[in-house]
Amino acid sequence: MQQALFALFKSMLGSLRDLLPIILVIGFFQAFVLQQPIPGFMDIVIGTLFIVLGLTFFIYGLEMGLFPIGESMANAFARKGSVVWLLVFAFCLGFGTTVAEPALIAVASEASQVAAIGGMILNTPEAMQSYATGLRFTVAFSVGLAIVIGVLRILKGWSIQYMIMGGYILVVIMTMLAPKEIIGIAYDSGGVTTSTITVPLVTALGVGLASSIKGRNPMTDGFGLIAFASLTPMIFVMAYGMVI
Amino acid sequence: MRILQMIIDTSIDVLPIVSIIFGFQFLVIRRPIPNIKRVIIGFAYVLIGLSLFLLGLEQALFPLGRLMADQLTNPAFIYGDLANVSGDIHWADYYWVYIFAFAIGFSTTIAEPSLIAVAIKANEVSAGAIGVQGLRIAVAIGVAVGITVGSYRIVTGLPIHYFIITGYVIVVIQTFFAPKMIVPLAYDSGGVTTSTVTVPLVAALGLGLAETVPGRNVLIDGFGLIAFASLFPIMSVMAYAQISEYIAHRSD
Numbered sequence: 065m066q067q068a069l070f071a072l073f074k075s076m077l078g079s080l081r082d083l084l085p086i087i088l089v090i091g092f093f094q095a096f097v098l099q100q101p102i103p104g105f106m107d108i109v110i111g112t113l114f115i116v117l118g119l120t121f122f123i124y125g126l127e128m129g130l131f132p133i134g135e136s137m138a139n140a141f142a143r144k145g146s147v148v149w150l151l152v153f154a155f156c157l158g159f160g161t162t163v164a165e166p167a168l169i170a171v172a173s174e175a176s177q178v179a180a181i182g183g184m185i186l187n188t189p190e191a192m193q194s195y196a197t198g199l200r201f202t203v204a205f206s207v208g209l210a211i212v213i214g215v216l217r218i219l220k221g222w223s224i225q226y227m228i229m230g231g232y233i234l235v236v237i238m239t240m241l242a243p244k245e246i247i248g249i250a251y252d253s254g255g256v257t258t259s260t261i262t263v264p265l266v267t268a269l270g271v272g273l274a275s276s277i278k279g280r281n282p283m284t285d286g287f288g289l290i291a292f293a294s295l296t297p298m299i300f301v302m303a304y305g306m307v308i
Numbered sequence: 309m310r311i312l313q314m315i316i317d318t319s320i321d322v323l324p325i326v327s328i329i330f331g332f333q334f335l336v337i338r339r340p341i342p343n344i345k346r347v348i349i350g351f352a353y354v355l356i357g358l359s360l361f362l363l364g365l366e367q368a369l370f371p372l373g374r375l376m377a378d379q380l381t382n383p384a385f386i387y388g389d390l391a392n393v394s395g396d397i398h399w400a401d402y403y404w405v406y407i408f409a410f411a412i413g414f415s416t417t418i419a420e421p422s423l424i425a426v427a428i429k430a431n432e433v434s435a436g437a438i439g440v441q442g443l444r445i446a447v448a449i450g451v452a453v454g455i456t457v458g459s460y461r462i463v464t465g466l467p468i469h470y471f472i473i474t475g476y477v478i479v480v481i482q483t484f485f486a487p488k489m490i491v492p493l494a495y496d497s498g499g500v501t502t503s504t505v506t507v508p509l510v511a512a513l514g515l516g517l518a519e520t521v522p523g524r525n526v527l528i529d530g531f532g533l534i535a536f537a538s539l540f541p542i543m544s545v546m547a548y549a550q551i552s553e554y555i556a557h558r559s560d
Contacts (some may be wrong), residue, residue, distance in 0.1 A: 075347070085414060086412075086415040086419055089414075089415045090376065094376070098379050109368075110364075111364040112368050113364070114360045115419075116358070116359025117420070118358065119421060121353045122354055123425075124353045125354035126350070126425055128346055128350025128353060129347045129350020130427075131356060132346070133341065137332070142463070144337065160324040160328045161325050164324050165322075167507055178528070224491060224495065228495055229480055232479075236473055239472075248529070250514075251472060251532055253501035254538060255499065255501075256534060257499075258502075260422045261354065261358070263425055263426060263503070264426075282433045283414075283433050283493070287430070287492035288496060290499040291495030294498055304332045
């Protein structure tokens with residue numbers, strides 16, 4: 065019991081260390097640059113305590129739950145040998161985790177405002193709502209597709225750089241064709257799709273697959289799934305902006 | 309009470325992932341999960357941890373961060389007194405914004421849970437060759453530089469795709485010279501950096517800046533900072549590997 069408490073205390077110190085830079089930055093700017101009183105100081109102290117505790121629990125659970133399940137599923141699929149089911153799973157994982165992502169919902173509704181002001185759609189709540197929903201499903205589809213492509217790459221051992229470069233070329237071409245209002249949001253959408261739970265799961269899946277397939281190196285083949293998941297949304301959002 | 313609400317909200321967000329995992333586990337794989345009890349406890353920890361983390365962020369960090377982004381981009385702060393506002397604005401007038409952008413980019417990335425996860429995994433897979441802290445610091449420097457450059461872009465109003473396309477060219481060139489084992493991880497680090505902590509704060513900075521600088525449109529120029537924050541770590545992680553390789557090479 066004492067040992068467990070000690071371990072918990074130690075990882076809380078680690079979390080506190082992770083948080084220290086933010087505290088220093090905010091403290092410095094408040095004290096020396098802005099020189100304005102901080103509202104609700106007690107709230108901030110309590111909130112910081114929550115962040116430290118939360119980070120500690122998250123990392124504990126990560127190594128107990130998320131990593132093992134990602135890897136055991138990768139192993140099971142590799143043993144089962146059914147490529148189709150693996151790809152269906154990959155698509156569902158990408159699509160399912162993205163479609164409900166809060167950051168994406170926020171970005172989609174901002175994008176619908178841009179579209180309405182830019183005159184691409186009618187400036188009515190209904191038109192904006194349907195634009196935002198369409199965009200969300202487009203992005204979720206593109207992330208599902210990205211994970212499928214990434215898993216195929218691991219299975220076949222394709223080299224990642226040429227695929228990413230191909231993706232970059234597509235982004236550049238789409239940038240020239242897409243309406244210029246959508247470009248900023250499209251570029252941002254690549255970054256917002258990958259959430260805190262998706263990343264560890266998808267990483268464990270990739271590394272697990274690469275370790276259970278003969279001839280694949282977990283380091284060079286296991287990583288890269290997230291890279292695809294942050295590239296395809298850019299292409300698809302610009303395409304969406306062109307079509308609508 | 310608010311903690312409970314937060315746990316419920318987070319559970320709803322996590323529900324699709326959990327149902328996909330268990331659905332496939334029971335319907336397709338049809339094998340018992342090894343250490344099922346441990347895994348479930350682990351999931352519960354992740355849920356509680358994420359809820360507390362988000363609650364803390366909303367209570368402490370986000371209001372403060374948004375307030376600071378607002379104050380720093382306030383014309384009265386930047387121009388001293390309102391007399392100068394009508395004159396030419398110079399990008400260098402915004403130096404505090406750049407310093408803040410750099411500092412907040414670095415510090416939020418260090419606290420980003422998904423980056424910690426990927427760093428732990430990379431350390432494990434590379435048998436210790438890639439240090440957890442080294443990778444996180446490399447990524448954080450990339451994000452810091454990216455957000456600084458992105459703020460400069462908002463101030464000057466230059467088109468975003470010039471920067472991004474130049475970034476792509478640098479990434480492609482670096483890919484040919486970087487150690488092979490780092491390349492996929494470097495590409496990944498672009499996507500993992502921007503999640504729970506970084507996105508809301510950086511978005512607030514971008515929108516505040518676009519609102520303040522004369523001639524900028526919030527809806528068009530306010531976006532794009534995240535794109536910078538996910539491009540520059542690719543370069544910095546490859547550079548980190550190149551530099552470590554170079555040092556190791558020289559000491560031989």
